Amino acid sequence: MLVAPSVLSADFGNLQRDVEAICEAGCDFVHVDVMDGHFVPNLTIGPVVVSAIAKCATKPLDIHLMVENNTFFVDLFAPLKPEYISFHIEEEKHPHRLIQKIRSLGIKPAIVLNPHTPPETLEYLLGDLDMVLLMSVNPGFGGQSFIDSVIPKAKKLSAMRDKINPNCLIEVDGGVNNKNVALLKEAGVDIVVAGSYIFNHTNKKEAIESLQI
């Protein structure tokens, strides 16, 4: 299991220290939550802060857009050369076009599904994606409880992925900890995002390693 700590749970007064700490502790990606106060009822960070994160991160960035007007934000973050940019399908009229745009910028495209969105919606997109991110909480805040229905959903998506595009990774975000990670692994999940579990732990290396199963 690959691990992407969410910097939303970092201490923003000591952002460089915390980003360096998770990278040194052996995380696989740095997960960055971009919220616009419209698509979700919370507002986080823009390109100025994300470029500061990119400068001190020694692991690739995984940018999760929770915004209206995805194309505008893709253009804003593309110069930072993240590994992935993921956008919510619930907020995009032309997902296929946006996937192509992200790829043309040299970035791996990913789509995010809210807890209620069925995996079948991806049938004709999966072949063009590098990753699908399944939300296991309602997007907007760290520290919420894990929604169990993501487990059968990940199993269904994993079967679709094996058939349509075995190279596409499955990521799960929200409420992940050392108690539910085994179920996610068994369901075919490749990457977990974890914010509060890692940043509330006194030993970040131990917390990250407990998820790298």
Ligand code: DX5
């Ligand atoms: C929620 C964000 C998550 C969040 C995860 O909208 O997408 O990345 O920070 O935090 P935890 O692991 O605390 O649920």
Ligand code: ZN
């Ligand atoms: Zn996220």
